[in-house]
Amino acid sequence: MVKRQLPRPAEILELMQFRKFEPNPKKRRLASALTVADLRRIAQRRTPAAAFDYTDGAAEEELSLTRARQAFEDVEFHPGILTDVSRVDTSTQILGGSSALPFGIAPTGFTRLMQTEGETAGAGAAGAAGIPFTLSTLGTTSIEDVAAANPLGRNWFQLYVMRDREISFGLVERAAAAGFDTLFFTVDTPVAGARLRDTRNGFSIPPQLSINTVLNAIPRPWWWWDFLTTAKLEFASLKETGGTVGELIDSAMDPTIDYEDLAEIRSMWPGRFVVKGVQTLEDAKKLADLGVDGIVLSNHGGRQLDRAPVPFRLLPGVAREVGRDTEVMVDTGIMSGADIVASIALGARFTLIGRAYLYGLMAGGREGVDRVIEILADQVERTMKLLQVSSIEELAPSHVTQLTRLQKVEPTDSARSTLES
Template identity: 50%
Template sequence: MIRLEPFERDPVRRRLAHCHDLDDLRRVARRRTPRAVFDYVDGGADDEISMAANVEAFHRWRFTPRSLNDVSSADTATRLFDRPAALPLVLAPTGYTRMMHPVGEPAVARVAARRGVPYTLSTVGTTSVEDLAATAGHPDLWFQLYVWKDRKTSWELVERAAAAGYRVLEVTVDTAVSGHRGRDVRNGLTIPPSLTVRTVLDLGSRPGYWTRMLRSPGLEFANLTGANGVPGSVTMENMADQFGPVTWEDIAELRRRWSGPLVVKGPVGPDDARRAVDAGVDGLHLSNHGGRQLDRLMPPIDTLPDVRAAIGDDVCVLVDSGIRHGADLAVAVALGADAGAIGRAYLYGLMAGGIRGVDRALELLTAQFTRTLQLLGVSSVQELRAHGPELLRREPR
């Protein structure tokens, strides 16, 4: 007997109920968000070769499961810097988050807290370190630092993060100059959005977005209000002009100033990984900025085995850029990562349905990862890591 699905009155719940993977969330986000805003999230640098290669690199791995094991349940929990996490996953820092939806960083952090995974606030977030700590209710907040040409601004941000109770400091090292993001340049994207004729027409076609933004406080670089040399409204092209190249001397200075776990985030190879560990760094976050900085970079997942071999098993290694499914997360752990990190994945959910969209994104990833563990014949993250080499084969190009 065919039974009609009952009509769901709540439009957000109705939309999200029909999102069965992150691609579905992306499609909804694209429909509901102005082109310039969606392209800021969805786009990459130059020809977007790195961005496409990041996803493709995960898809080249094939599973070789273990059979006849009891996988009636799977334990997805792990530990990151001596704290429990419900999933080997970190929500990576994203800039201008309230531009995607006015609930912004606090909503994302609340979902992360509820799901038991760390959340990382960006230096160029739209919520300050103090406000997020006061409102998110998250026991494991991380802070991502861009090192500024004015080092005084950088050290003040580190002090503020420590005073607000952030546990882990990530320093991003691949923004000596800004990547060329063609979509943003063509769209004329600024903070706040420039109301060109094209932008007005685009906003007019999405009244829900426009209404939410008008009812919300204005966008600003909340951590940088009044900072030296930071203009009130900058283009995505010249924002990184405020950043300075990060040097080994800066890493040493940060190690002196930050007593908690210190992580270097960027396209780090084996040699630099060893040097970073020797300099007192506690973790490495392998990342090519989601393909948004230097184009034609190797996907971080492809550098992971060599980095892990170079530094051994005792240093925490995270990897991002290209994770779109729980199976990608399983590949990362099997190759030696302690956790994966996502940015676009949860922003698609945020644009599609606010805080409930973020929760839907994490719900999907959790279910996919759990199912992948069971179908691989392993019952825990630790077992996946231990048997990783025998569970994977790489498909030739």
């Protein structure tokens, strides 16, 4: 028989320890977010559908994005044992400088559309965390203003080659003058991908009011208040801003760019030179032979060619073949610190977060970006401790298995002969 007694008042009071109430609603909602997925749900509640879907969506059936995230979910870790991990060093060296964490902020276009602080929030948060920030050619904050927001941190610039070459040349010169240390030459956007969510939402830059957008705005007055009472939303580097995303990209980008353009831009740039948007081992080898400082395995977050290769799947082979000659980075689909650790273990020197950063921005502006970096940093450190490694350099392919759902099927000899004939 269990012996029972009346509860003592002092013991009951010990149990009744209520959490201190936080009067600031922004701090409350950000503190409630424990994962990037939590921040995504907050962002969706707080952001009009067209702006949220522009961030959240991908091209056509969105298979590339779905597969990229699935690839990270299909990771099996192999931890060691009996290793002192009381202290873990998450810092790394990348492109001639240091980063406190093995990830930085990827270039994102139209960023002030998501939340009015835009790139300023991202650059400031990156600087405070000691990680790099990358500004897009299609950014809504100028090169000089990003440099002012992150004066002591590392700023990188992502370049699209325009039909009007003088625009691209001018941006290269401005970024160098502003102290940006790395240029990302982007090669996966000869034309715009078919982003069907944007088409269905009637999405344009700047946003246009319609019955649907007005109805969608009713429960989100804060977004429209910010939009209507701050500086006009426009590209910092382009003069023409009216139209759909596809129209803007197709009118501005040059589908004729080639290796001669790469060489010309590279000759102008005094810092580190990276090619972003590499999607095959063969192209990675060619770029390594040309001596570029780095490559980013990326399918543009699934926003260009649907059914494109999954960068994380390409990573081990590319890192093995060219990792000694050039610094291999990866993006697309990263939603957790575990994803980042798996990428580093399989050979990436660095990773880039795009949507994850924007979910934080939409959830709470600069403080939301701080929160997403904090969440990812905690996850990186915890994953490393559970793997029982104490530094980034100790992560190795032996720590990770990529479980396979989709397998490549090579053509049979008869099928190959038929194709060749």
